[in-house]
Amino acid sequence: METGERFVIEGLAGKKTLRGTIAVHGAKNSALKAMAAAVLFKNSLTLSNIPDIEDVRHMADLLEHLSISIARGAAGSMTIDTRFVSKTDLTADISKRLRASIVLAGPLLARLGHVSFPHPGGCVIGARPIDMFLEGFKKMGAAVRVKEKTYVVRAPKRGLKGAALFFRQQSVTATETFMMAGVLARGTTILKNAAMEPEIAHLALFLNRSGARIIGAGTSTIIVKGSALLSAPRGGYAIVPDRLEAGSFLILGALAARDLLITHCVPEHVASLIETLSYAGVSISVTGNTIRVRAPKSAPRAVDVKTHEYPGFPTDLQAPMTVFLTQANGESMVFETIFEGRLNYVEELNRMGADIRTMDPHRVIVRGKTPLRGRELESPDLRAGLAFVIAAAIASGRSVIHTVYNIDRGYEKVEERLRNIGVKISRMA
Ligand code: EPU
Numbered sequence: 001m002e003t004g005e006r007f008v009i010e011g012l013a014g015k016k017t018l019r020g021t022i023a024v025h026g027a028k029n030s031a032l033k034a035m036a037a038a039v040l041f042k043n044s045l046t047l048s049n050i051p052d053i054e055d056v057r058h059m060a061d062l063l064e065h066l067s068i069s070i071a072r073g074a075a076g077s078m079t080i081d082t083r084f085v086s087k088t089d090l091t092a093d094i095s096k097r098l099r100a101s102i103v104l105a106g107p108l109l110a111r112l113g114h115v116s117f118p119h120p121g122g123c124v125i126g127a128r129p130i131d132m133f134l135e136g137f138k139k140m141g142a143a144v145r146v147k148e149k150t151y152v153v154r155a156p157k158r159g160l161k162g163a164a165l166f167f168r169q170q171s172v173t174a175t176e177t178f179m180m181a182g183v184l185a186r187g188t189t190i191l192k193n194a195a196m197e198p199e200i201a202h203l204a205l206f207l208n209r210s211g212a213r214i215i216g217a218g219t220s221t222i223i224v225k226g227s228a229l230l231s232a233p234r235g236g237y238a239i240v241p242d243r244l245e246a247g248s249f250l251i252l253g254a255l256a257a258r259d260l261l262i263t264h265c266v267p268e269h270v271a272s273l274i275e276t277l278s279y280a281g282v283s284i285s286v287t288g289n290t291i292r293v294r295a296p297k298s299a300p301r302a303v304d305v306k307t308h309e310y311p312g313f314p315t316d317l318q319a320p321m322t323v324f325l326t327q328a329n330g331e332s333m334v335f336e337t338i339f340e341g342r343l344n345y346v347e348e349l350n351r352m353g354a355d356i357r358t359m360d361p362h363r364v365i366v367r368g369k370t371p372l373r374g375r376e377l378e379s380p381d382l383r384a385g386l387a388f389v390i391a392a393a394i395a396s397g398r399s400v401i402h403t404v405y406n407i408d409r410g411y412e413k414v415e416e417r418l419r420n421i422g423v424k425i426s427r428m429a
Helices: 028-040 054-064 099-112 131-139 172-183 198-209 243-256 267-280 315-325 346-351 382-394 404-408 414-420
Strands: 006-010 018-023 045-048 069-072 078-081 114-118 143-147 150-154 164-166 188-192 213-215 221-225 257-263 283-287 290-294 330-335 355-360 363-368 376-378 398-402 424-428
Touching: 006 382, 006 404, 018 243, 018 414, 028 045, 028 054, 028 078, 028 099, 028 172, 028 198, 054 069, 054 099, 099 114, 099 131, 099 172, 131 143, 131 150, 131 164, 131 172, 172 188, 172 198, 172 213, 172 221, 198 213, 243 257, 243 267, 243 290, 243 315, 243 382, 267 283, 267 290, 267 315, 315 330, 315 346, 315 363, 315 382, 346 355, 376 382, 382 398, 382 404, 382 414, 398 404, 414 424
Parallel strands: 018 257, 164 188, 376 398
Antiparallel strands: 006 398, 006 424, 045 078, 069 078, 114 150, 143 150, 188 221, 213 221, 257 290, 283 290, 330 363, 355 363
């Protein structure tokens, strides 16, 4: 729900004083898919390390509307019981807020033979079509109709059949949807040009522990052998740490930390960022599941960034990285290759004092180093919203960030964790 809350941030004016420890929470983009995966189970499933964020609450609402029961436990645990799942219509108002809602279509169609949903929402960062989903369902034998802006998908009487799908574009949600659909399909499903993000490999590992037969998740070819409803293993499933949260804290540390320890993360999942920041001159060291970062004394050097599917530089860290580049000496090109609407925050950074020139919807040139000044900002989407928090934290003077709702969608009480390491941030109603 839109709350109208805002963040008020007193910037550090370039001082490098952040210190202490900041813990990374469970990954939004893993939690949402694990919740959808519960539909594949014959008994109740317990998930842990679920972040307490808006998108998770929306997904829970969506499931409850399908007669799925959800019980939240202590410390980020959630038990989902899909034994009585009967409905197959995804509620329009929730689905329109959440791109991940589409991932539910795969398991629902595979289990109940029917699903209907509106065009899914999520961050406004580009066209975000769903053609590959509709084509994939058809290849698995389903009939797809569009009725009053709702997609109605029906599986054949005997259920979905395995199919060979080649994704024209790598898509995390499409890969997860068909990996899960394949679990309950007849025969073998082969996914080529699959996305390789760690959340996909983790989901597959868990499904396999529960009885699924998935080979190759984490590579570009995934083979799924159809099986029966899964049974939840003892110990359930712990959501993998959020690499985007870890990456954002790392960028903040690279800009403003005297000595910052980022804990509960998987450093390997942010290898491309660590490599890029190290090249720019940031001192980073990795031990086990922690990353230690110190901002360099003098300005880092400019570095070109091109977003790429995993393990390349993540599109979701492109906005915070652009903030970093405003503080680097020289010209950096930022090339956003995945979404055409994901650079639309740069004008706001220019208003803070940055020098960023837009070449086309996919490319900007950042010229640094430019001091930033605090401003009133509107967070346009989740990741750019956090980038504004980082920009405001290093700027001089006060910033007010509106539409905090966008940031709450993906980051749990981020202001509390940032305050603990020295960012002067408060939430105002
Ligand atoms: N695409 C098509 N046709 C389709 C589906 C996708 O052409 O039917 C193309 C898109 O145009 C784009 C690419 O495939 O070029 C990937 O787009 P998509 O919208 O499918 O991305 P996604 O897999 O749904 C996930 C994350 C995003 C993250 C991207 C890239 C979830 C719920 N979302 O999106 O996360 O940016 O992968 O890693 O997992 C976020 O969390 O803020 C977020 C936007």
